[in-house]
Amino acid sequence: MVSPRAHLVGDGVQNPANAEALAEAARMFAVPCSFRDSRGLAERLPELSTVDTAALLGGPGPLIAVDNTPGAESVYRAWPALDGASIVVGNERRGIRPDVLRAAAKTVQIPMPGRGVNTLNVATAAAVALYYLLDAHGRRQARAPRPDSHRPALLLAAPRDHVEAGSSLRSAAAFGWQTVTVDDREKVWFGTPRPVRNEARAAARSHRNPLRVVPAGDAWSPPPGSRVVICAPDVDGPPLHRTELTGTGTVLVIPDGEGWEPRPGAEFARVAVPGEPGRYRLLTGIVLAEAARQLSTRTATAPRPPRRGLSYGSVLGQTALPDTDLVQPWELTQY
Amino acid sequence: MPLSRSLRTDPYLMRATRRAGAPVPVRVCPPRRGFVHPADPADIVRVLTFFGPAAAYGLRGIELRQQPAAGTGPAVAALRVPGLVLLFEQPAPPWDLSGQLTDVATARLQRAGARVATGQASTRVDWPGSSLCDFMLFDGLMHEIGHHMIQHAARKHRTRAMRTADHERRADAYAVRARHAWAAQW
Numbered sequence: 001m002v003s004p005r006a007h008l009v010g011d012g013v014q015n016p017a018n019a020e021a022l023a024e025a026a027r028m029f030a031v032p033c034s035f036r037d038s039r040g041l042a043e044r045l046p047e048l049s050t051v052d053t054a055a056l057l058g059g060p061g062p063l064i065a066v067d068n069t070p071g072a073e074s075v076y077r078a079w080p081a082l083d084g085a086s087i088v089v090g091n092e093r094r095g096i097r098p099d100v101l102r103a104a105a106k107t108v109q110i111p112m113p114g115r116g117v118n119t120l121n122v123a124t125a126a127a128v129a130l131y132y133l134l135d136a137h138g139r140r141q142a143r144a145p146r147p148d149s150h151r152p153a154l155l156l157a158a159p160r161d162h163v164e165a166g167s168s169l170r171s172a173a174a175f176g177w178q179t180v181t182v183d184d185r186e187k188v189w190f191g192t193p194r195p196v197r198n199e200a201r202a203a204a205r206s207h208r209n210p211l212r213v214v215p216a217g218d219a220w221s222p223p224p225g226s227r228v229v230i231c232a233p234d235v236d237g238p239p240l241h242r243t244e245l246t247g248t249g250t251v252l253v254i255p256d257g258e259g260w261e262p263r264p265g266a267e268f269a270r271v272a273v274p275g276e277p278g279r280y281r282l283l284t285g286i287v288l289a290e291a292a293r294q295l296s297t298r299t300a301t302a303p304r305p306p307r308r309g310l311s312y313g314s315v316l317g318q319t320a321l322p323d324t325d326l327v328q329p330w331e332l333t334q335y
Numbered sequence: 336m337p338l339s340r341s342l343r344t345d346p347y348l349m350r351a352t353r354r355a356g357a358p359v360p361v362r363v364c365p366p367r368r369g370f371v372h373p374a375d376p377a378d379i380v381r382v383l384t385f386f387g388p389a390a391a392y393g394l395r396g397i398e399l400r401q402q403p404a405a406g407t408g409p410a411v412a413a414l415r416v417p418g419l420v421l422l423f424e425q426p427a428p429p430w431d432l433s434g435q436l437t438d439v440a441t442a443r444l445q446r447a448g449a450r451v452a453t454g455q456a457s458t459r460v461d462w463p464g465s466s467l468c469d470f471m472l473f474d475g476l477m478h479e480i481g482h483h484m485i486q487h488a489a490r491k492h493r494t495r496a497m498r499t500a501d502h503e504r505r506a507d508a509y510a511v512r513a514r515h516a517w518a519a520q521w
Binding site: 070098107311314317318319 | 364365366401408409434435436439492503
């Protein structure tokens with residue numbers, strides 16, 4: 001039996017819908033998914049695979065925590081995960097628990113420049129982390145921060161589920177978009193019954209989401225002279241992370257399924273994942289993360305990078321190091 | 336008695352007292368396995384409370400972080416101007432360091448109460464009692480606050496207020512004074 005290249009672990013995930021979405025994110029990247037259950041998730045979804053604390057912390061591979069703790073490394077700059085690594089995402093509100101953070105070989109975060117909303121849905125965050133830690137090799141280099149005028153316009157084309165649409169709008173706000181156009185031909189966002197509307201707005205975190213959502217209308221067409229890039233998992237085009245997604249006049253179109261007819265002259269970018277295509281929020285999360293990476297805008301709360309700013313450091317100086325290296329016993333047990 | 340002619344030119348201590356605001360936030364990133372944060376947030380708050388508004392004036396935050404990826408030796412602390420102090424995790428005592436420490440680093444550790452035994456290829460550092468916590472609080476935190484006060488009093492965010500050697504000497508002298516003042520209360 002071939003051992004999987006990575007494991008996805010949900011640490012204390014509370015919402016069953018999020019747990020199912022997380023399992024789907026794992027299937028998208030053809031990796032197994034398990035949950036450390038501390039909040040009764042196993043009783044509500046008995047088919048989910050669970051892992052106990054000892055197995056999680058004492059596993060053979062390194063632990064990679066996805067959490068925005070101080071000092072966490074950007075997932076865009078992190079080295080690809082080693083074979084057998086466990087990639088851990090945490091509870092929706094509290095994040096990863098301290099014992100995992102302590103045991104983690106590396107903590108990565110997804111930089112988010114959004115101001116009102118600065119977090120992603122847990123399954124979306126897992127999909128983005130898996131994409132950059134496992135699959136997005138040979139990506140375009142983001143050389144320098146680009147002005148916000150290079151940010152592409154965004155069209156969510158025919159989303160089929162109101163929660164998926166809301167979660168995608170949350171991701172758009174978190175990655176710094178201020179206006180998003182929605183082609184709402186499935187009637188999931190505008191003019192919906194109150195229960196549907198409430199669920200969709202809750203998924204979008206609309207109480208603090210400053211995003212402006214514009215209906216596309218039946219006769220939507222891109223502005224004259226614009227460049228349209230359609231991002232989907234099953235299109236014929238270069239991989240997403242090797243396609244130029246930014247630039248003045250660029251329109252990113254993310255269709256949900258195959259019901260949306262592309263305009264002639266559009267370019268295609270393929271969201272290349274080894275497993276089955278995931279749900280809409282996972283797809284939009286990956287596309288928006290890649291566009292944000294290519295823009296390389298700074299996060300709203302991040303301080304000035306240390307190389308540019310003035311800093312003073314206090315280090316215990318050492319003379320020339322010998323060729324040997326001291327290894328602690330716990331490092332040997334992890335080796 | 337220091338006097339001033341305007342609110343802008345008044346001495347640093349008076350200005351700090353007048354402008355003392357919200358407490359300095361202390362954020363914690365848990366240490367990795369085999370490492371500890373010797374000084375916890377409660378210790379830091381206790382020291383900042385003891386030294387009053389002059390020590391906390393202009394500070395934007397204190398973060399307990401994991402060790403940075405690369406460096407010439409074990410990192411103790413850092414200041415990101417303006418006003419962010421980073422205290423790094425340390426190996427759980429006793430320390431077994433590969434190689435030898437410089438004379439300056441050895442003197443610094445011994446001043447903090449550590450017992451340093453230097454061998455051919457390694458150095459062992461024992462930390463009796465609460466000496467490691469005190470080392471982080473004074474040679475780490477107060478040393479960086481010394482740097483911060485120099486920059487903040489000079490109102491300089493992007494350029495150094497004085498040459499680096501002088502900066503380090505004054506920050507070190509501030510940390511030593513702070514240690515003596517702290518010890519004098521017992």
